Each structure stands twice: as C-alpha cells, then as structure tokens.
Amino acid sequence: MTAVAAMEIPRAPAHGRAGRLAALLLFLGAAAVTGVALGSSSMPLDRLLPALVGQGAETDRLIVWGLRAPRVLLSALAGMALALAGLLLQRATRNPLAAPAVLGISDGAALGAVGFLFLFSDAANALTVGIYWQPVAASCGAAVFAVLVAVLARGAGGGPVGLVLHGFALGALAKAGVTLLMIAGPVYRASQASIWLAGSVHEARWSDVAVLASLMALVLPVLLVLTAHMDQLLLDDHSAEASGLPVRRTQALLMALAVVLTASAVSFVGAIGFVGLVAPHAARLLVGARALPAIAASALVGAAMVVMADILVRLAFAPLEVPTGAATALIGAPYFLFILFRTGRAHA
C-alpha cells in the first residue's frame, strides 16, 4: 500500500478555470458600469466616475444612484437567481432542457405575486400587508407549479421532452391566470402586466435590491454546502444511491431551492425567460460540470445576461420601455430550440 500511497496522480492542468471565472467577473463588471453609464442620457466617464463616488453634478448623482445603479444591481441579482435556479433544476432532473421558465415555475411565481397584489391591495392600490410577503406568495405559486409539473411528468413518463411539454402547458395556464387577474383588477394595473408576463427591471428600487440581495445571501451558503451532493448527482440514480447519496431527498432539496430562487427573482423583475436555461449551459462549456465552478460561472453569466439585455432594450427601443425578458428571449429561444432538437434526437 505504501508504494501506492506515495504515488500521487499527476494533477490535472487547471485549464485556466480560475482565469475564465475572473474574465467572467471582469466582463460582468464592465457590463454593469456600461449599464450605469448608458441610458436616455448617456454619461461620459468624466461625469460618471465622480457621480459614482458621490461627487459631480446633483442630477448626475441622482441618475446614477437613484435610477441606474439599483436597476443594474437588480438585473444582476435577478440574473444570478434565475441562472442558479436553472442550474439546480438541470441537476435535479438531469434534464438539459429544464429551467424555471420552461417548467412553468416562473409563471407560477408570477401568478403567486400577482394573486398576492390582487388579494391584498385596497381601493387606493396600497398594500394592506407588508411588501416582503410578496416573495413568499411568489414562492407559494412557484412551489405549487413545480410540484404539479413533477407529479404530472412522473405519472405520464415521456422522458426529458415530456417534462418540458408538461411545463409549457402549466406555464400557459399560469400565464392565463396572470392575464385574467390583471384584467379583473383596476385598469392601471393592466399596464404592469408586461412586467409579470415578460419580465422587466425598469421600476427598480433600492428596497427591491436590498430584499433580493438578502435572499441571495441566505441561499448561496446553502448552495455551497450542497456542492458535493450536486456532484454526486452527475451519476445516474442507481450509482448515486449506491455511492451513499439520498437521491430523492437531494433532488427535492435542489428543486425547493430552485423554487425559492425563481420566486425571489420573479417577485421583483417578473418572469424573465431563458436566463435559467442558457446560463448553466454556457457555464458548463466554460468551466465544466463540477458543481462549485458551475455555480460561480452560472451566476456570473446569468447576471451579465440580464444586465446586457436591459442595456439592449434601453438603447435599442428608447424611449419605449420594452420588457427585458424580450431581449433574453431573443438570445435564449433559438438556443432552446437547438437543445430541444439535440435532446429529442438523442432520445429518439
């Protein structure tokens, strides 16, 4: 045994995994600064930098800190939450097509949030309970739809594509629910429907940023504890179980975390689609399948996606406010079709 013990396997070349993560972080930073600088009145660096550190003109400071910074931060946090939710769902279901929007969980969360607004607003459109209940309501909606899709897909079978079909059907149902509640509610609320149906960050407030950041601060440590279990789920069910992983319990836990992450994002920015699908795939291409780097890379890619989508809709369609989700769908939907095609062929 001693000869073997002394014999260390040669270390794997790190393949610049850390370097790629650092590059992603830089990219996100640059996107965030761009997001603060650009808008209906774009701001050159010599005005932006002083404003960022609290100097410069009053209006610049107001635009930067009052409007754009929370918007960029909210975009980044929501992107992270959705990307991580997608990663967890893809791991838990071993389905490359799984994502919060694809499985109807985003729309379920939106229905929960809109239902909450419908039930707990008074005639003056003021909430009769605290706003922090909104993520809770969204979580309930998301959880109901997650359980429904899981139960229906298990009962019917049909493999990876079957799961997606059930998700789409349930998502359509939830969307219809959101639309109905919007129309049934006061007229001015119908204008907000686009937020809930397609997702938008244009009403970002610091209080939103604070709540979403706190939720992320709660969930991230749990995710880090779960990395070893997530790695074990790379094996098939049987092998994972034999290696000592309580498979069903772990899957349920990952799904529950995905529900909370989705609901947190959706309660503040609505159902921005395709981030949860595309970001984990991009992350896997960049850093591989291991959970820890995959978590970091998915979060960074997701954040950058939403920040950039927001910049795109602000610039390309100004002065109109196009939902951010429209831009993410523009990139995400073709990619989704590509994976759908590949998965369908692999399981044919």
Added chain:
Amino acid sequence: MHDRSRSNEEALKLSAAAAGYDERLVFSDLDLSVARGRVTALCGPNGCGKSTVLKAMRAMLPLREGGVFLDGKPLSGWAPKALAREIAMLSQSPSAPDEMTVADLVNLGRYAHRRGLARKGTADREAVAAALAATDLPDLAHRPIGTLSGGQMQRVWIAMVIAQAAPVILLDEPTNHLDIAHALDTLSLVRRLSHEEGKTVVVVLHDLNLAARFADDIVFLKEGRVAAAGPVARIFHAQSIAEVFGIHCRVLLDEETGRPFCIPLAARGG
C-alpha cells in the same frame, strides 16, 4: 476494520425475504447467504430475479417480508452514507457526463467517506490513486470518459467502486458489453480484490463458464428461488444446470485451472 480471519462466515444474508415491483412479486420466502471474503456468482435464466436480489442486498429495494443482514445486523434504518461505507454496488448500466475525467469520476466513489463540508483529504487522494493503480488506469486519469473504449470504461466504474473502500462489493453483470479479453480482465481483477484484499464480492454473471472459472461459490436462481448454492466444485454439474436453465449439457474439468466448464448441447425437449 473487519476481521478477515472469520472467513467462510456469512457476510450478507437474506432471510425469508420477499420483494418485487408494484404488483409483481419477484421472490418470496428467499433464504440466501454470502460467505465473507469470497466471490459468489449469482446465475440463472433471464428474469429469475438476480438483479432484484442484488438490489435487495444493498437495501435499494424495500423488502415486503423478511430481512437483509450484514454481519448479522439487520440492514434497515441505516444512514445512506454508513451503508455505502459497508456495501459498494455497480449497476448494469451506470452513466456519467462524457466530459468528466476518469479521476473525477473515481473520486465520486469517496462521497460516503466525506463528512459535511470537508474537502478532498489525503485519505481520499490515496484511495483514488490506489483504485486507479489497481485497475491499471493512472495513464488515463485525466482523460474525459467520453473518449474511452467500453473495456476501459468498465475498469473506470470498477475503480470507482474500489475507491468506495467497502468490504462488500456487489456487481450486476460487470462483463456485459465486454469482449472476452476484457471480461477475463475484469473478472481477474474482481478475484484479486477478493483474494488479496479480503473483499466479499457478489457478482451477477450470465456466462456460466466465467462463473465457474472465477467464482468461489455459485448461487443458482430460478423463478425467484435458490435452486442450488455452494462451492463451484460441488454444485456446478450437468444436472443442476439442466434443472435451472432447461438445457442438456456436458460438464468437464479443465485440468490446468482445476475448474469445471460446461458445453451446452441442446435445449431440453428441443
């Protein structure tokens, strides 16, 4: 550590066990025991319940009646990791992502030995290195598994099971999809594990001659019952094979290995 000196004692035992899937009962009132430190082959016709017995032994399938006992202790209510440290198991068609490296996959076998947040430790690295060495894989350690041949891949899965460092190893048709050279390779390795490291191995095998060549004991299963069980020399004969598989055959002794082998002649009644 387990006391290897108590060889020939029961390591694993099914007692009056019944199990099945949904409506279908695969076996009932089954008594079967596996001797410590030996290679036991489970053989029988298709659908006789070999894989189901293996799953029941690993407590992956809830028993409807009876019990499984490991070293005399009932195998129910164990924590998943504690159980995995005692019994490792390789299923018929394991899978993992193609881009995963050999070393990373073998390392997954160490899961049951990690506590909470603990990172990969020296013991883990040594166990992985030893498992790779035992399966002749160190040169491939950093290759993505998608690039390996079927025989190499089977060695990787066995390396993962070895890294789990459990005294009992269950293998479900490990020679499936392997050509004869790789099958011989795999089973020689299994035999070394048992005879040099004292592992108790239960292996489901389709090929009777491979079972007779590499196993110490054979359990013949038929329709969810034990038709015959014991040391190869005692139960591997034309009559028991005829009874279990429904074929006529001739059983001869290979003088070089001292092992019996069988030449199938015809299906009975055919």
